[in-house]
Amino acid sequence: MGVRQAVAAMAVMLAGACLAGEVAVTNVRASQHTGSKLVDIFYDVASGDSDRLTVSAAIMTNGVVVPDSCLIGDVGAGVRPGAGKRIVWNAGPDWNGPRSGSVRVSIVADDGRVLSTGDYLVIDLSGGASAGSYPVTYLGGVPVGGWTDTYKTAKLVLRKIPAGTFTMGSPTEERERDHDEAQHAVTLTKPFFIGVFEVTQRQWELVMGNRPSFFNNAEYYAARPVEQVSYYDIRENPDNSAISPHWPQSAQVHADSFIGRLRAKTGLTALDLPTESQWEYACRAGTETALNSGKNLTSTEQDANVAEVGRYWYNGGSGYSQGCAPTAGTAIAGSYLPNAWGLYDMHGNAWEWCLDWYGTYPGAAIDPMGPVAGSVRMLRGGSWIINARFCRSANRSYYYWPDYRHFLVGFRAAMTLP
Numbered sequence: 001m002g003v004r005q006a007v008a009a010m011a012v013m014l015a016g017a018c019l020a021g022e023v024a025v026t027n028v029r030a031s032q033h034t035g036s037k038l039v040d041i042f043y044d045v046a047s048g049d050s051d052r053l054t055v056s057a058a059i060m061t062n063g064v065v066v067p068d069s070c071l072i073g074d075v076g077a078g079v080r081p082g083a084g085k086r087i088v089w090n091a092g093p094d095w096n097g098p099r100s101g102s103v104r105v106s107i108v109a110d111d112g113r114v115l116s117t118g119d120y121l122v123i124d125l126s127g128g129a130s131a132g133s134y135p136v137t138y139l140g141g142v143p144v145g146g147w148t149d150t151y152k153t154a155k156l157v158l159r160k161i162p163a164g165t166f167t168m169g170s171p172t173e174e175r176e177r178d179h180d181e182a183q184h185a186v187t188l189t190k191p192f193f194i195g196v197f198e199v200t201q202r203q204w205e206l207v208m209g210n211r212p213s214f215f216n217n218a219e220y221y222a223a224r225p226v227e228q229v230s231y232y233d234i235r236e237n238p239d240n241s242a243i244s245p246h247w248p249q250s251a252q253v254h255a256d257s258f259i260g261r262l263r264a265k266t267g268l269t270a271l272d273l274p275t276e277s278q279w280e281y282a283c284r285a286g287t288e289t290a291l292n293s294g295k296n297l298t299s300t301e302q303d304a305n306v307a308e309v310g311r312y313w314y315n316g317g318s319g320y321s322q323g324c325a326p327t328a329g330t331a332i333a334g335s336y337l338p339n340a341w342g343l344y345d346m347h348g349n350a351w352e353w354c355l356d357w358y359g360t361y362p363g364a365a366i367d368p369m370g371p372v373a374g375s376v377r378m379l380r381g382g383s384w385i386i387n388a389r390f391c392r393s394a395n396r397s398y399y400y401w402p403d404y405r406h407f408l409v410g411f412r413a414a415m416t417l418p
Helices: 003-008 201-209 258-266 276-284 304-309
Strands: 011-014 022-032 038-047 053-061 070-072 075-080 082-090 103-110 120-124 136-139 155-161 166-167 184-188 192-195 351-357 377-380 415-416
Touching: 038 053, 038 103, 053 082, 053 136, 155 276, 166 276, 166 377, 184 276, 184 377, 192 276, 201 258, 276 351, 377 415
Parallel strands: 011 103
Antiparallel strands: 022 038, 038 082, 053 075, 053 103, 070 082, 120 136, 120 155, 155 192, 166 184, 192 415, 351 377
């Protein structure tokens, strides 16, 4: 059906995030501009306490989210509660030919304490470094057509991970285990979001306005993981510790860091790097084997099981040069098999910064935050330049100071829920 017919048949689905009834989305309605494919979506939102809300909206046809919907107006961070809130949907780019069934609009308002129940959080970075805000939306599932390049470049997508208990570390019989991987029970009492992909070079460029990576060939760079970024570049100011103490004493970040800019432009003040325990829990996705595919290593260096789940030295890492295509060096994000939670590149591609200082595991722990002090920050996951043994779920890298920048080190974003 055409856009006019679809809007006329529009069925509205409300999805208000609320705490004791203090946030409510009501009176959702829509109308199409005469002679155009612009659609006004109106809604009312009430909040007992908050003067600013984060509002997300999704357009669905036949229960499937329309990818890359063009939405502007009272959506994203910084929306004030009130009546007559307006979002404009440019249906032209989304409506490619006839579609059957009805159109549904889902609107979610979040006051910062309670978040959408959607499994995926999507931050639209397309406005670039000069944008005043980055719209935030939530998806109930993987969009039709899968995670296109847009979700690896112009948008940043994070997956919701449930709270739970798991065994961190490696069993004594695991091939190539290290001395600092003692198994212990860890309970994470809060769900959290974590990046479906490592942060890519284009995503970094849109937020920070620069391109720091080694593999920066203009034809290939956008969807490759950003590298040569330090822990300080990502979240902290090393020269301001008296005002803004470092993790774990404080979760504050420097305003000009990647995470600092994301927080300011989304209103999501819990955005950060994952803790080391969150990283391993998300990587494993319920597995207890060396790899999150449910398989173990069969070799120390070259291993077919590792080649299935990530870029490492023996499936494309070697033969690199600064201008090389992604067949060498780093791979395009999402080039290998995901784990059971749909997370890609947890093994290989780029080492990933975690929040924690390096230290000995404390034994059974609840929501561990790492040692109170240290000299090196944790890296996890292995990289394109190393052997199979370093790509194991339990492997820990502890060689690098927070100001370290190298073409094998990147990161993925995370956000712990209340």
